Amino acid sequence: MRTRTEVTAIDLSARTVRARDLDHGREYNEPFDTLVYATGSVPLRPQISGIDAAGVYGVQTLDDGAALRSELDSERVRRVVVVGGGYIGLEIAEACRVRDLDVTVVDRSPTLVGTIDPDIGVFLGDAVRAMGIALVHSEAVVGIETGHDGRAIAVHTDAERRLPADLVVLGLGVRPDIDLAQRAGIPLGTSGGIAVDARMRT
Numbered sequence: 001m002r003t004r005t006e007v008t009a010i011d012l013s014a015r016t017v018r019a020r021d022l023d024h025g026r027e028y029n030e031p032f033d034t035l036v037y038a039t040g041s042v043p044l045r046p047q048i049s050g051i052d053a054a055g056v057y058g059v060q061t062l063d064d065g066a067a068l069r070s071e072l073d074s075e076r077v078r079r080v081v082v083v084g085g086g087y088i089g090l091e092i093a094e095a096c097r098v099r100d101l102d103v104t105v106v107d108r109s110p111t112l113v114g115t116i117d118p119d120i121g122v123f124l125g126d127a128v129r130a131m132g133i134a135l136v137h138s139e140a141v142v143g144i145e146t147g148h149d150g151r152a153i154a155v156h157t158d159a160e161r162r163l164p165a166d167l168v169v170l171g172l173g174v175r176p177d178i179d180l181a182q183r184a185g186i187p188l189g190t191s192g193g194i195a196v197d198a199r200m201r202t
């Protein structure tokens with residue numbers, strides 16, 4: 001039978017992990033010879049006003065995707081602002097655009113998808129605009145305005161631009177989920193992940 005189990009601590013000297021059975025509440029130590037640390041990542045969420053408002057979505061899990069889709073299916077959404085022009089943001093922007101919505105992507109970088117060369121990013125920007133998606137570059141989002149009901153109604157940038165929105169989608173990247181490792185005293189590298197050797201060992 002499948003159980004849901006969370007690791008809550010790592011004891012390196014005893015070579016055990018502390019595990020909690022989430023279905024029955026039982027806690028126990030699980031011994032290991034080798035531990036593989038693969039907890040994934042945590043989405044980046046800047047501490048700006050309105051970030052937790054209704055109508056503001058991240059897309060990290062399948063549940064996030066399902067919630068976003070049911071919002072789009074509700075037909076109350078006309079204008080979508082996507083914050084972040086990486087590949088996740090662009091996938092969402094395209095998916096909204098093919099539903100014939102007004103879509104704006106805002107990114108603090110001068111070109112899209114920071115992992116590709118800027119000159120290719122320019123071509124990509126042209127292709128995205130040709131789809132009817134508006135791009136706002138070199139502006140960072142500083143706040144999300146909410147209406148009387150607490151729902152997001154606009155995105156504000158550091159260039160004092162106000163982008164009206166019925167729905168805001170965040171695609172701002174991720175950071176390594178190193179909480180357990182940090183508490184176990186495992187050394188971190190310069191970019192905030194676990195420091196590893198050429199064989200990915202720590």
Ligand SMILES: Cc1cc2nc3c(=O)[nH]c(=O)nc-3n(C[C@H](O)[C@H](O)[C@H](O)COP(=O)(O)OP(=O)(O)OC[C@H]3O[C@@H](n4cnc5c(N)ncnc54)[C@H](O)[C@@H]3O)c2cc1C
Binds near residue numbers: 180
């Ligand atoms: C919308 C979206 C689209 C993407 N599209 C692509 C794509 O087209 N191609 C591509 O290559 N990549 C894509 N990615 C990226 C890809 O999903 C990630 O790179 C990949 O999931 C990372 O795998 P992972 O195993 O490191 O982490 P994850 O898949 O996040 O797995 C980590 C697992 O660890 C579990 N966990 C965390 N903490 C604990 C704990 N304390 N105890 C027990 N379990 C724990 C979590 O529940 C989770 O199941 C996409 C990501 C998103 C969000």
